[in-house]
Amino acid sequence: MTLVVAGASLAGLRAVESARRHGYRGRIVLIGAEEHPPYDRPPLSKSFLAPHTPARVVPFRSAAELREDLGVDLLLGTPATGLDTGARTVRVGERTIRYDALVIATGATPRRLRGADRLAGVHTLRTAEDALAVRAALDRGARTVVIGAGFIGSEVASAARARGLPVTIVEALDLPLTRSIGPQAGTVCADLHRAAGTGLRLSTAVEGLESAGGAVTGVRLATGEVLPADLVVAGIGVTPATGWLEGSGVTLHERDRGVVCDATLATGAPGVYAAGDVAHVANPLFGGELMRLEHWTGAAEQGAAAARHALDPAAARPLAPVPYFWSDWYGHRIQFVGTPHADEVLVAVPAEAGFTALYRRGDRITGALTVDRPREIMKYRRLIAAAAPWPDAVAFAATTRAAA
Numbered sequence: 530m531t532l533v534v535a536g537a538s539l540a541g542l543r544a545v546e547s548a549r550r551h552g553y554r555g556r557i558v559l560i561g562a563e564e565h566p567p568y569d570r571p572p573l574s575k576s577f578l579a580p581h582t583p584a585r586v587v588p589f590r591s592a593a594e595l596r597e598d599l600g601v602d603l604l605l606g607t608p609a610t611g612l613d614t615g616a617r618t619v620r621v622g623e624r625t626i627r628y629d630a631l632v633i634a635t636g637a638t639p640r641r642l643r644g645a646d647r648l649a650g651v652h653t654l655r656t657a658e659d660a661l662a663v664r665a666a667l668d669r670g671a672r673t674v675v676i677g678a679g680f681i682g683s684e685v686a687s688a689a690r691a692r693g694l695p696v697t698i699v700e701a702l703d704l705p706l707t708r709s710i711g712p713q714a715g716t717v718c719a720d721l722h723r724a725a726g727t728g729l730r731l732s733t734a735v736e737g738l739e740s741a742g743g744a745v746t747g748v749r750l751a752t753g754e755v756l757p758a759d760l761v762v763a764g765i766g767v768t769p770a771t772g773w774l775e776g777s778g779v780t781l782h783e784r785d786r787g788v789v790c791d792a793t794l795a796t797g798a799p800g801v802y803a804a805g806d807v808a809h810v811a812n813p814l815f816g817g818e819l820m821r822l823e824h825w826t827g828a829a830e831q832g833a834a835a836a837r838h839a840l841d842p843a844a845a846r847p848l849a850p851v852p853y854f855w856s857d858w859y860g861h862r863i864q865f866v867g868t869p870h871a872d873e874v875l876v877a878v879p880a881e882a883g884f885t886a887l888y889r890r891g892d893r894i895t896g897a898l899t900v901d902r903p904r905e906i907m908k909y910r911r912l913i914a915a916a917a918p919w920p921d922a923v924a925f926a927a928t929t930r931a932a933a
Contacts, residue, residue: 539832542832544632545599547832551837551840558601562607563606567588568588575684578688584668632836634805636769636806641653642738644738650758651763652760654685672696674697674762676735676765677763678764679705683698685762691859698729699733700731700733714884714898717880721859722859725858735751745758767823768785771787779798794831806822814914826852831848851867852865853866867895867897867913872891877930880900883900887923894909
């Protein structure tokens, strides 16, 4: 029997480890687009960009450990290029690999700015190479413009300000992260940027890039303003890496072409499961809502479960996780649990006391966001997991506010 894992990501690594931990002794093939063994991505925009920290990316396990300790056939630097679910084969360049069970964990690719590929100094931030280039520019004292006020872009801005460098964030929406966490929390995030000295251009579109000698020199806004820049980081979202699945019979989401899965991570194609950033997974805790989570905990949990289920479908059980993610800006810890899709968002603790926002759907709590209140977030996670009534969450928030 052969287990193929397409995607040498965190989800892919956890799939391999889970298979071995649960007693699978057959062949495992791990396919990765990058030359590196799986490594941790979240630190690339967090601790890795901090000044005076080691400028190297360390893999979870070396290639030798994967081969010798876990018995993995490694195909790195060679992305999957096609899938035949009838023949149960994955194409990798000119090679064809047959599988009995397949885990799709190919992640996502960042959206790029038009014309950016031709200019030095313009980057996305997804890979180790991206992070090394951004870190080097910051260490040189680059004037920085970040396009997109999402979490990764905001973490880049935080790293620039930690060095005392000028940085401006350009965001097309009227508030940072308003689609992800709502306007109340978005206002608090905007205030964090301003308090740290980061420039904000909200409700502003980018018209183009200025350059000289093949290197970026500025960002031209729709207002006519040109922001000087030696470093431009595009944090404008990602697209699931599923081009290789087109025409395979695996169902892809109509909006972003991510892989559509049921709550067990099954795609509907025999023996094929998906995990991580690439997967839209039905979550029974939230009424079967399809969730595509770009978070570390989701990738780790789904990768491990996908391998178990692929190897023993009869034992597959639905996953009903409470999503969790965190971000550090300017010395502040931002944490979110649950889903932001809500009927009501209540500011339960004001910003001057650290900030907590609660998200209600129907008569229960379905989400919570906190700033600088790390001891409370897991309590909210437990309330969401238990489908706790809304008044219970509001009452708990009142006790934390009183204690502040």
